[in-house]
Amino acid sequence: MIDILYVEDEASLALIVADSLEMNGFSVRHCQDGQVALRLFEKQKPDILLIDVMMPVMDGFTLATHIRALDSQVPIIFLTARVQTEDVVKGFHLGANDYVKKPFRIEELVVRIESLVKSSPKMQLSQNLMIGDYVLDSLRQTLSYKGESIKLSYRESELLRSLYENRNQVIPREDIMKTYWSYDKYFSGRSLDVFISRIRKYLNQDPRIKISNIRGIGYMLSVEELL
Template identity: 60%
Template sequence: MNKVKILYVEDEQSLALIVADSLEDHGFDVVHRENGQEALSYFKKESADVIVLDVMMPLMDGFTAAAEIRKTNPHVPILFLSALTQTEDVVKGFHMGANDYIRKPFKIEELIVRIEALSRRVKRPVHASYEIGDYVLDTNKNILTHASAEEKLSYREVELIRRLFENKDNVVPREDIIKAYWGDDTYFTGRSLDVFISRIRKYFAQDGRIKITNVRGIGYIMNID
């Protein structure tokens, strides 16, 4: 069985050595880089299964590196490790394309569990495109097309649309959505998710057969008449 390759980006050498050794002892293949610029250069040439990024680094910070990586690969799981613990920092991390966010200091056991959860997404096959009513969702380019019009979507919008469509006619629990795409419901309230869903509904406004309904207190369901 091939090992899961982790691109670990951390400028604090002593911490990087401890974390990298611990991850390797757990069976991961770890590639360490010291800043976002080095990480981006490596990823464009070699790729990785999971990226673990510090935020505050020289030359290129983690937020910027994540945004650049998302331009070329919308699917690779990204986990931030950061001493920035304010709500706005965590929210910014997710907006920049993160799948998870761990605050420093952290326990290595927690990091391992979260990496394992992210790596399972790597092993699950994902279709490149979906025909949703009169629309086509391109998950490689993060584009939703209707007739000749194209809408550029965020990584999270693509993943949420895909999840709703793959489970169409069935309710997707709101708690599952929040934990899957925002990691910690402390920083992403149900009301914010409602606003997010409303934006997705507008993307499908040209096809009246597509409905995304809020099942109060439970979750959301996509139906296509």
């Protein structure tokens, strides 16, 4: 799951944007000023930062300067109503990867986030996972078997990755639903069973791979070792 550090001092806007991003499958940590954001960044190392420019205590441009001194590669997107050319140029000179002008559509922001994170060095280094005879490419969201690939949805790719990275351990149903469908009131436990069944079907050509339903608890992926 993509981990976002979102820095915005306007509380009502922040609530709407954070909720919308979580509904799209992201993990969002929000704070209201640059000084707090800098401490969170040093502690938690997010995959991407969304930064408002005009904030109290420490503005977005100053925060970006500090971030770039610590990390030259983490993607930074400025979200701001400051649309003057000189502000946009300054933002890019400080190391921003993108500059989104308020007001914006969540759909546009989601696409920009996914594009930047997937092309970041961190993701490039860890995009492929061998799951039995399958290859999961979480960057391109594809699952390959003996040269043939299928396209996965973002949630399918991330959930399969999480199951594999926590293989032989049970992931509680509640954790899965909170992580990938956090505020979707229409998504139920029965819907999750159907979703897991679809992932099992994708993996059915390698009999060593098993996704077990631990009744009343959650799901566990295991891969039988070759003898």
